[in-house]
């Protein structure tokens with residue numbers, strides 16, 4: 030079955046495992062270096078800590094370490110693990126599919142490349158995680174790309190209009206799509222086609238990881254940090270120096286029901 034094919038094992042016939050491992054390490058280094066450069070350039074981390082320090086001054090109570098740990102754990106389990114800031118609906122489901130799909134795809138790739146390129150055969154569940162991860166990434170990603178992107182769903186731009194902000198999602202989709210076709214063509218014995226898709230798979234990984242400085246890639250590190258800070262500021266009463274919610278009921282009249290608010 031194609032799902033249990035380990036495409037990296039067959040690749041060792043033409044590419045030594047050490048080369049693949051070097052590639053993986055280089056991609057990780059690219060993420061670290063580019064995110065570091067991005068932080069220096071945007072100064073977002075300096076702002077983040079300065080703002081957190083300022084907010085702390087208006088804290089209503091001092092949080093114990095236990096309370097802080099509880100807030101952080103809850104943020105990880107709820108806000109981060111379920112992308113709660115996207116509210117209820119398609120946008121959140123698509124993101125969760127893509128996020129877990131990508132994590133499965135990446136983790137399985139690393140284990141397959143570091144552990145099962147020495148001639149030993151990979152367990153079926155692992156290759157299945159690799160393929161399913163890529164498939165979930167495609168479902169969430171293409172759903173987002175064709176239907177949910179703000180430019181398309183609210184601004185009425187055609188789906189094929191591409192801007193720099195699309196670099197991340199498109200490179201991610203290219204990796205998952207070409208990875209799957211590479212495995213399929215290799216498994217089906219379409220040798221020359223499989224090399225074509227292998228090259229496309231490698232190039233899309235270079236674009237995804239080489240493009241971190243220009244793409245939205247680093248949001249997967251920034252968003253969790255911001256969510257933790259927001260919930261800590263809520264718990265200690267400083268609320269990032271924002272006023273408390275009004276005590277009055279939320280009455281906006283019937284007009285608000287006439288049309289979905291989507292002209293943002």
Ligand code: HEM
Nearest residue numbers: 108109112120127128131132194195198245248249252253
């Ligand atoms: C492996 C981890 C993750 C992956 C692969 C991922 C993937 C993506 C992709 C492809 C997009 C669409 C980007 C675009 O606007 O073109 C996106 C948007 C977004 N992500 Fe993530 N993400 C990850 C982690 C996270 C985390 C941890 C959070 C928050 C805690 C988060 C929050 C968001 C939000 C709020 C958006 C905007 C969604 C929208 O416009 O509908 N992401 N993410």
